[in-house]
Amino acid sequence: MEAKSAVRRSTGATARVSVNPGAVRDVALTLFAERGYHGTALSQIAKSLQIQTPSLYNHMSSKQDLLGAILQDTTDRVLSEYEDAIEAVDDVAERLEVATYVYALRHATHPREAVIVNRDVTALEEPARSAVYANRRKHADSVRGLIQEGIDSGEFAVDNATVAAFAILEMCVSIARWFDPGGLIPAEGVARQHAQFALRIVSAHVAG
Amino acid sequence: MEAKSAVRRSTGATARVSVNPGAVRDVALTLFAERGYHGTALSQIAKSLQIQTPSLYNHMSSKQDLLGAILQDTTDRVLSEYEDAIEAVDDVAERLEVATYVYALRHATHPREAVIVNRDVTALEEPARSAVYANRRKHADSVRGLIQEGIDSGEFAVDNATVAAFAILEMCVSIARWFDPGGLIPAEGVARQHAQFALRIVSAHVAG
């Protein structure tokens, strides 16, 4: 009969490092993104970390909290990144360009977070869900305002600011679903092209 | 003591019409779109139809089959609609325009199907999932080819046909997530604007 530790060592699983809240969240990001919140069992997260399911509760308070923290942090970051980006420039076309660039880049570099925000926000219970929606709306409303400003000044030519804002934002969101970080185009290249698409969508007259 | 039928009548629920496979699918479309495949229980579908869960099996063979039928039919229709649309015109810019128009219009008029295809295809088991992916790829590859054709002929000016194709298709897909059929803009208006956005993204020189 073998000792328990020897049996465990013989399974060939990679050595466990240290389980902490960050590690739990990282695995949750991967599995939620792959299978969705409802499609992921805590037992799968635990297995990936090579611990038993109840041990997860040393690093989180509930499955809902895990989802809530991911969605809140992600949308918080999107919002602050957006505000930093437009603060740096004044021209309305340039603002739309940098806003699109950072939003696209974030979706290319953080696909798991993006997929979960867009697929599983409905799985989040209130009041956390409303807080996430509020972040999203704040961002979308501001981009819409940017476009309306460009229309009013005659720099942009587009039928409807709301439709254009959704088109621009959503083509960026989708990057998280198709972009291959190991492919030929770097994340910055995809972001740059989307920023150009945004200017073209609003028909901005840009130099160069 | 009241008779069973009287009790049922007294609940105030709307009169049940006739349950058939189409009614089951319609309710599944609504609930899957709202909560996702894994987030929807068959008991909820049954409750919405005012029958017991086991009775659902008179109208479907399994939950997986229900999802598979929805996804296969939806992607089949997208593909045939696309082929019909581009057949009707010859010019490459016009082809991109009509292809975008019908794709956008479909997502505005069939939001439930669109949301489910894009969120729950990963919940579909093989080999059905691969068949759905094949339909999607056929459509995306053809649109990418259209754009490449325009680049080669000098009509379009875009860095990368694949990136442009994804941007155009995905901004249309997202319509299903934000479009309000009861709002100010008709579905056709949203589709028309997206067709214009597509031409602008590829920088096509269009008359008018």
Added chain:
DNA sequence: CCTACCGATCGGTAGG
């Protein structure tokens, strides 16, 4: 971090 265990609910079947 574990074992032992909980009530609830899942998709689905048997047999009318």
Added chain:
DNA sequence: CCTACCGATCGGTAGG
């Protein structure tokens, strides 16, 4: 279309 029921699995707790 129903009642009665199945094994499996869910998120989570007790108590070390």
